[in-house]
Ligand SMILES: *[C@@H]1O[C@H](CO)[C@@H](O)[C@H](O)[C@H]1NC(C)=O
Ligand SMILES: *[C@@H]1O[C@H](CO)[C@@H](O)[C@H](O)[C@H]1NC(C)=O
Ligand SMILES: *[C@@H]1O[C@H](CO)[C@@H](O)[C@H](O)[C@H]1NC(C)=O
């Protein structure tokens with residue numbers, strides 16, 4: 001009966017997807033059967049076994065021998081070596097091997113085997129941002145943190161183009177003594193910037209992780225790219241490209257191929273990064289839908305990394321704007337959503353009546369005369385595009401539609417967003433004069449076409465523009481909470497730049513760039529994640545003794561909730577964004593370095609937390625890597641984890657909820673904090689005790705409780721507010737999400 005309470009354990013490993021790829025509209029073929037060997041019926045399985053107890057099993061060779069002892073006799077002999085795909089040391093006790101279904105079943109029945117699961121299909125699902133984030137040469141955090149010098153950022157991705165100028169090591173010191181990694185490029189390709197490079201997607205362990213896709217080059221250069229002058233795409237977004245932590249080291253672990261990111265490879269990448277000694281891990285990949293922690297390789301790998309003090313930063317997913325789409329939501333990772341920056345590559349659609357609608361495109365031919373041409377709507381009655389400007393819609397391929405208009409003899413295209421994409425537009429290399437405009441603009445343009453007898457339009461090209469008035473705005477694709485795996489943990493944690501980000505690419509995409517400095521503008525939470533990884537590296541430089549949880553707390557409690565105009569941050573539809581889209585808000589780097597107070601989470605706190613989520617003893621033991629009996633400890637509900645935000649779920653918790661938090665003083669020894677409460681709709685009373693926090697020592701901790709009482713029948717599905725502790729120098733904001741009803745789920 002005991003087991004009935006437990007969450008059922010999924011039997012397959014997560015399908016992991018490079019979120020970015022689908023945004024670009026080039027999703028590689030789905031459905032390739034992961035790990036399947038074309039020549040036989042072998043598939044890759046991940047096998048978890050009980051830890052070897054003998055101390056002498058500590059060396060890698062002995063561990064391999066131990067793992068191989070689980071392989072059935074049929075695999076013995078010369079081909080056994082090839083059956084073993086990965087042997088894990090840190091992420092979990094176990095290995096990945098190629099097996100037939102019968103062999104896998106037989107292994108599952110062996111003594112000491114805890115779990116056997118097939119690796120499922122892994123369908124593959126900045127010149128300006130440093131400035132936008134307030135990082136300037138010679139001053140402030142860049143100067144104080146020495147540009148991230150000495151910190152090692154590991155990147156689990158598609159590999160890297162090592163020759164790219166973004167990976168020049170000018171000014172970067174040799175790696176610290178603790179570094180144990182290796183470089184599988186030829187000797188000339190690694191340097192003091194790129195200190196590690198390994199592949200887990202090839203059969204050969206010495207294969208070089210060349211980036212065939214560009215994604216890994218983009219994320220690595222975003223996190224820690226060197227200064228590269230005169231970067232641009234098609235001449236736009238031009239300037240000096242640089243990563244967020246320009247003097248940090250990079251270690252690259254190739255875990256993705258054009259077919260996707262194989263779970264056995266992801267676990268192997270985490271395993272190697274932990275062994276090598278990285279400080280920060282940047283993981284811009286994940287599943288399309290939420291996954292239980294137990295079978296999610298990122299949650300599992302990140303837990304093992306966190307145990308070693310490694311900070312793990314992850315993309316939230318690109319499945320927005322629907323609710324409950326958030327992935328990578330474990331409390332031990334930083335989950336990053338994506339927002340716009342203040343830069344656009346502007347093209348304006350101008351109608352015959354003088355109305356103008358701003359949009360974007362990367363193709364801005366100088367010789368296009370802004371004369372009015374007849375305007376037709378592809379959804380209108382008679383669609384004949386020849387010699388005209390066509391209205392087309394983003395429900396179909398964006399570039400392809402321009403090609404169709406061009407092939408039909410059309411002059412230009414106004415590409416209109418579908419309703420869910422709202423105001424999120426992309427500057428892309430269209431094949432004819434075009435402007436990608438918002439859904440709202442499209443509605444007005446349709447109205448105009450219907451009301452005049454001879455509608456006309458043209459496109460005006462305006463190049464790179466700054467100071468976009470709604471930035472940062474949440475991008476439509478950024479995955480949203482509530483967190484379906486653990487509703488008491490607010491996710492995403494934070495938003496950062498993820499829309500139209502310029503960073504290094506693996507091949508030139510226009511004719512003006514040479515092979516050593518290709519750059520590309522792309523979008524996704526894949527892009528926002530490495531921004532935060534870079535921020536974490538800067539913070540680690542300044543505070544080397546802070547735990548991953550403390551650094552996360554610093555980022556969350558100092559986040560901005562309003563935009564440059566002082567208005568609340570908006571979403572893709574320009575409505576005030578939900579807390580389930582923004583988390584704590586938009587990262588403010590210069591504030592995060594000096595947060596005043598921090599919420600720390602001890603590693604041991606995750607055990608009562610996981611027990612409180614009703615995972616079985618076996619599952620908790622697998623996740624934390626040691627034997628746990630939940631009945632012998634006091635478990636806690638998820639919202640009681642000492643997290644730097646609060647998520648209260650009245651669907652499950654009746655009408656009164658009491659939440660406890662503990663803060664540590666990392667500001668001046670003598671500090672007095674007063675309470676400021678942002679009221680929450682639908683909550684009748686918020687009682688906080690004590691109402692003042694008085695610190696007399698550095699590192700002193702004080703606990704407080706917050707009692708929320710909901711109104712009799714709140715109208716809203718959810719609501720948001722905050723509890724802020726304010727001293728003379730600091731403002732420590734704890735975002736509060738409240739859920740009254742479940743709604744809008746998948
Ligand atoms: C960060 O906060 C500081 C101090 O309040 C403010 O001056 C600055 O504009 C903020 N920067 C960003 C990028 O939000
Ligand atoms: C970008 O290019 C334009 C046009 O060539 C030039 O006016 C501008 O100064 C450049 N911007 C930067 C930041 O280099
Ligand atoms: C998400 O939930 C909110 C209520 O919290 C609802 O207003 C909204 O329409 C939902 N969004 C989607 C895309 O379902």
Ligand SMILES: *[C@@H]1O[C@H](CO)[C@@H](O)[C@H](O)[C@H]1NC(C)=O
Nearest residue numbers: 342343464465466467468564
């Ligand atoms: C953007 O606005 C700020 C002030 O709000 C100004 O200092 C800056 O020059 C503007 N940037 C551009 C590129 O117009």
Ligand SMILES: *[C@@H]1O[C@H](CO)[C@@H](O)[C@H](O)[C@H]1NC(C)=O
Nearest residue numbers: 234362363429509510511512
């Ligand atoms: C790049 O060069 C090719 C061949 O020289 C040409 O067809 C193409 O139009 C050029 N593209 C751009 C964007 O200039």
Ligand SMILES: *[C@@H]1O[C@H](CO)[C@@H](O)[C@H](O)[C@H]1NC(C)=O
Nearest residue numbers: 005006612613614637638652
């Ligand atoms: C765990 O199980 C207990 C007992 O069945 C139940 O009260 C509680 O709501 C469950 N918690 C979660 C997070 O599912």
Ligand SMILES: *[C@@H]1O[C@H](CO)[C@@H](O)[C@H](O)[C@H]1NC(C)=O
Nearest residue numbers: 654655656685687707708709
């Ligand atoms: C909830 O708290 C309020 C006051 O904070 C109290 O009046 C009420 O009785 C409590 N309800 C329950 C069910 O405990």
Ligand SMILES: *[C@@H]1O[C@H](CO)[C@@H](O)[C@H](O)[C@H]1NC(C)=O
Nearest residue numbers: 656658687688689705706707
């Ligand atoms: C909060 O509620 C708990 C019990 O639910 C109670 O012991 C405590 O006094 C309350 N605190 C405040 C500040 O209302």
Ligand SMILES: *[C@@H]1O[C@H](CO)[C@@H](O)[C@H](O)[C@H]1NC(C)=O
Nearest residue numbers: 545546666669697698699700
């Ligand atoms: C505070 O704690 C940190 C790490 O726990 C330690 O390095 C530091 O010296 C402490 N500071 C004081 C003033 O005790």
